Amino acid sequence: MSNIVQSIVIVGGGTAGWITAGILASRFPARIANKELTITLCESPNIPTIGVGEGTWPTMASTLKSMGVSESEFFKECHASFKQGSQFIGWDNNQGEGYYYHPFDDLQHSVDGVFAEYWLKESIPEAFSKHFSVQHEICQHHLAPKSITDAEYKSSTNYGYHLDAGLFSKFLQKHCVEKLGVKHVLAEVDKVNQSEDESITSVALDNGKHLEGDLFIDCTGFKSLLLGQTLGVKFKSVNDILFADTALATQVMYNDENSPIASCTKSTAQDAGWIWDIGLPTRRGVGYVFSSKHTSTEIAKADLFAYIESTGGKTDNLTVREINFTSGHREKFWHKNCVAVGLSAGFLEPLEASALVLVELSAMMIAEQLPVTKNVMEISAQRFNDKFNYRWGRAIDFLKLHYTLSHRTSPFWQDNKNESSIPARLQELMKLWEYKIPNGHDFEATGELFQATSYQFVLYGSQFRTKPPFALEPFIKNYVADQVNYNKHKEHQLLSTLPTNRDLLNKIYKYGLSKI
Amino acid sequence: MTKNTIELLDSVKHRNVKVDTSLVDVPHNKMNTATVMVVELVTLVHEYPIFITKNPNTGQFLFSALLGIESGENLYIKDNVWQARYLPLDVLRRPFQAMLAQEDDFSGGRIAIDMANPQVISSEGERLFDQQGEPTDYLKRIQTTFAQLMGSTEQNKAVLEGLYKYNLLESINLELDLGGLKPTNMNGLYTINKDSLAKLSGEALEDCHQKGLLQVCHLIMSSGTHVEKLIRWSKEKHL
Numbered sequence: 001m002s003n004i005v006q007s008i009v010i011v012g013g014g015t016a017g018w019i020t021a022g023i024l025a026s027r028f029p030a031r032i033a034n035k036e037l038t039i040t041l042c043e044s045p046n047i048p049t050i051g052v053g054e055g056t057w058p059t060m061a062s063t064l065k066s067m068g069v070s071e072s073e074f075f076k077e078c079h080a081s082f083k084q085g086s087q088f089i090g091w092d093n094n095q096g097e098g099y100y101y102h103p104f105d106d107l108q109h110s111v112d113g114v115f116a117e118y119w120l121k122e123s124i125p126e127a128f129s130k131h132f133s134v135q136h137e138i139c140q141h142h143l144a145p146k147s148i149t150d151a152e153y154k155s156s157t158n159y160g161y162h163l164d165a166g167l168f169s170k171f172l173q174k175h176c177v178e179k180l181g182v183k184h185v186l187a188e189v190d191k192v193n194q195s196e197d198e199s200i201t202s203v204a205l206d207n208g209k210h211l212e213g214d215l216f217i218d219c220t221g222f223k224s225l226l227l228g229q230t231l232g233v234k235f236k237s238v239n240d241i242l243f244a245d246t247a248l249a250t251q252v253m254y255n256d257e258n259s260p261i262a263s264c265t266k267s268t269a270q271d272a273g274w275i276w277d278i279g280l281p282t283r284r285g286v287g288y289v290f291s292s293k294h295t296s297t298e299i300a301k302a303d304l305f306a307y308i309e310s311t312g313g314k315t316d317n318l319t320v321r322e323i324n325f326t327s328g329h330r331e332k333f334w335h336k337n338c339v340a341v342g343l344s345a346g347f348l349e350p351l352e353a354s355a356l357v358l359v360e361l362s363a364m365m366i367a368e369q370l371p372v373t374k375n376v377m378e379i380s381a382q383r384f385n386d387k388f389n390y391r392w393g394r395a396i397d398f399l400k401l402h403y404t405l406s407h408r409t410s411p412f413w414q415d416n417k418n419e420s421s422i423p424a425r426l427q428e429l430m431k432l433w434e435y436k437i438p439n440g441h442d443f444e445a446t447g448e449l450f451q452a453t454s455y456q457f458v459l460y461g462s463q464f465r466t467k468p469p470f471a472l473e474p475f476i477k478n479y480v481a482d483q484v485n486y487n488k489h490k491e492h493q494l495l496s497t498l499p500t501n502r503d504l505l506n507k508i509y510k511y512g513l514s515k516i
Numbered sequence: 517m518t519k520n521t522i523e524l525l526d527s528v529k530h531r532n533v534k535v536d537t538s539l540v541d542v543p544h545n546k547m548n549t550a551t552v553m554v555v556e557l558v559t560l561v562h563e564y565p566i567f568i569t570k571n572p573n574t575g576q577f578l579f580s581a582l583l584g585i586e587s588g589e590n591l592y593i594k595d596n597v598w599q600a601r602y603l604p605l606d607v608l609r610r611p612f613q614a615m616l617a618q619e620d621d622f623s624g625g626r627i628a629i630d631m632a633n634p635q636v637i638s639s640e641g642e643r644l645f646d647q648q649g650e651p652t653d654y655l656k657r658i659q660t661t662f663a664q665l666m667g668s669t670e671q672n673k674a675v676l677e678g679l680y681k682y683n684l685l686e687s688i689n690l691e692l693d694l695g696g697l698k699p700t701n702m703n704g705l706y707t708i709n710k711d712s713l714a715k716l717s718g719e720a721l722e723d724c725h726q727k728g729l730l731q732v733c734h735l736i737m738s739s740g741t742h743v744e745k746l747i748r749w750s751k752e753k754h755l
Binding site: 147148149150151507510511512513515516 | 570571572573574575576579680685686687704706
C-alpha cells in the first residue's frame with residue numbers, strides 16, 4: 001500500500017485551523033508518535049484572523065477535554081466565561097418587549113415531546129423555558145453553571161463558552177505544537193500545485209519551500225484559497241433566506257470590575273437585524289448584524305450606540321469594525337483531496353453561534369472518515385458532503401425560523417415572512433407543527449445540529465402555539481407535573497448555591513479547578 | 517446577618533471567662549466532617565474513616581474525618597460523650613478559632629473565641645487566664661493546638677498536592693445501605709486511587725516514598741473500615 005494517507009496539511013491558522021489540528025492530532029497520538037502521520041499547519045505571519053465566533057456550544061467543553069486541555073488554563077488565557085444559552089430580547093414585537101431563552105440544557109423527553117404537550121394543553125402561564133429549564137433563572141441571575149468544587153468540565157448544568165477568539169487561536173496553537181505534535185510553519189502560500197487529476201500535491205511557500213501532503217484542509221477563511229480559488233468549487237449564497245450581510249462590531253468596557261458577566265449570549269432585535277452582546281470577564285463584545293438593503297451603516301451605528309447606552313455602556317472612543325459577508329456555503333466541502341473547514345466552507349450570520357460548532361463537527365468527521373489510502377478518498381468525500389450539506393441546510397432552516405415567528409413590522413421583518421424566502425423544508429415542518437409538537441422523529445437520528453428541544457424553545461418562546469387536538473393522558477399529566485416540581489426544587493437549590501459567573505471566574509484564576 | 521460574637525482573645529476582657537469542656541453535644545460539634553491535618557492521621561485512622569474533601573470556598577483539597585452521614589449529623593456524640601479516644605484538633609480547638617489575615621494565609625494569626633458558644637460561661641469550667649492575666653495551662657494547651665494546626669498547614673498542602681499530582685486521588689460516591697428503601701448516597705468525597713498507587717514505579721515511586729505519600733495512602737485506606745461503624749451507629753440511632 002504505497003498510497004497511504006500519512007500527511008495532512010492544514011492551510012490557515014485562526015480558530016478553524018487550530019481546532020481542526022487539535023481534534024485530528026488528539027485522535028491519532030500513536031500514529032503521530034510512530035511517524036505514520038504528520039499534521040502540519042501552515043499560516044501566514046501577516047494575515048490577522050477574522051476572529052468570528054466568540055460564542056461556543058457545549059460541544060466545545062468535550063472538544064477541549066478530548067484534546068487534553070486544562071480548563072483552568074483555558075479560562076485564564078482565553079478570557080473565557082461560561083455560556084448557558086441565548087436570550088432573545090424583543091424579537092416578538094415593535095416595542096421590543098418580552099424575551100425568551102434557548103438554554104443549553106436538553107429537556108427530558110424531547111424525543112416524544114410530552115413536556116411541551118403538557119405546557120400547551122394545560123395552558124401554563126409561566127414561560128416555557130422557565131417552566132422546564134433551571135437555566136432560565138440561572139441566566140437571569142448571572143450565575144455560573146458550576147461551583148469551584150466541581151472538577152474541570154463537570155457541572156450542574158450544560159455549558160459552552162464565551163471567549164476571545166484571537167487569544168483562543170494562540171492558546172490552541174501552543175497546545176497543539178507543544179503537546180500534540182502538530183508541526184507549525186509560518187509562511188505565505190505563493191502557489192498551489194496540482195496533479196493531472198486536479199488533486200493538490202503541494203503548496204509552494206514564500207520561503208522557497210514546498211509543503212507536500214496527502215490531504216489538504218482549507219482553513220484560509222473567506223478567500224477559500226484551496227477549495228474555492230484553486231479547485232473552483234462554487235459558493236452557494238443563501239442571502240435570499242438570511243438577509244443579514246453586514247456586522248458592526250465593537251468592544252464595550254464594564255463600568256467596574258464587579259459588573260456582572262452575563263451567563264448567556266444576549267440577542268436583541270432591531271429594525272433591520274439584531275444586536276449580539278457577549279460577556280467576557282474583561283469586556284463585552286457587542287455588534288449589530290443587519291441587512292444593508294434594509295438600513296444604512298450610519299443608522300445601524302446609531303442604533304448600536306443607543307443599545308450600548310441603554311445597557312449602561314459608554315460609547316465615547318469606541319472603535320467600530322465593519323464586517324461584510326454573504327451567508328451561504330460551498331456547493332461541496334470536500335473535493336478531491338481537499339476539505340474546507342470554517343469560513344472557507346461557509347458562513348451563516350452569527351445567530352445561534354453555529355460557526356465554531358460546525359468547525360468542531362467537520363474536524364471530528366474528518367477524523368472519523370480519514371481515508372486510509374488516497375484511492376478511497378472519494379468515498380470519504382461523498383459521505384462528508386452529504387452530511388454537511390444536510391447540516392448547513394438544517395442550520396439555515398433553524399436560523400430562519402427565529403425571524404418568521406416575529407410580529408415586528410419593519411420591512412426587514414416583513415420581508416423575512418415572505419413565503420418565497422422560507423426554505424421548503426421549514427414550510428413543511430411549520431405545517432406539521434400546527435397540530436403536532438416537534439419531536440425527535442422529525443429529525444435525523446444522529447448528528448442533528450439543532451434538536452427538537454431547540455425548536456420547542458424557539459417556537460414556544462415566541463407566540464407560536466401548536467394545537468394538539470387530543471386530551472392529555474392523565475398519567476402523562478401527573479408524570480410531567482411531578483417532574484416540574486422536581487425541577488423547581490432543583491432550581492431553588494441551585495439558585496442558593498451557585499456562585500455568580502464573575503465570582504467563579506475570580507476563584508478559577510486564584511485556585512484553579514481540579515481535574516477530579 | 518447574625519451578630520458577630522467572635523472576639524479576639526484579650527487577657528483583660530476575658531479574664532473571668534470559663535470554658536465548660538464537659539459539654540460535648542453543642543451546636544458547633546453537629547457536623548458530619550471534621551478537617552484533619554496530615555500529622556493527625558497516624559492516630560485518627562484508628563477510629564475515624566478519613567476521606568479527602570474540597571473546601572467549598574476554594575475547591576482546594578482537605579483531609580476530612582467522616583463523623584456522620586447526613587449533613588449536620590455527628591454520630592460520634594452519644595449522650596454527651598464523644599465515642600473515641602482521640603479527637604481531631606479541629607474539634608479540640610473549639611470554641612476557639614484562628615483569625616487569619618487572609619483566607620489560606622497561615623503564616624500568622626490570632627486566637628479568637630466565639631462568645632455565643634454554649635461552652636463559654638463564667639461559672640463552671642476551665643479558666644483562660646489566672647488572676648494575674650497569665651494564660652492558664654488550659655489556654656496554653658489550646659495555643660499548642662493552634663500552633664500544631666498552623667505549623668503543619670504547609671506540610672498538609674504539600675502532601676495533598678503530591679497526591680493530586682500523582683493521580684493518587686479519585687472521586688467516590690459512597691452508597692450506604694442504612695436499611696431504608698433506597699441506599700443513601702454521599703458524594704463530594706475522594707479517596708486513594710488504588711490502581712494508580714499500585715502502578716507507581718521508578719522515580720515517581722521513590723518521590724512518593726520520600727515525601728511520605730505512600731504512608732498517607734496506606735493510612736487512609738486502612739481507615740475505610742470505620743465506615744461500617746458509622747453505618748451501625750446510624751442504624752442504631754434510627755431504631
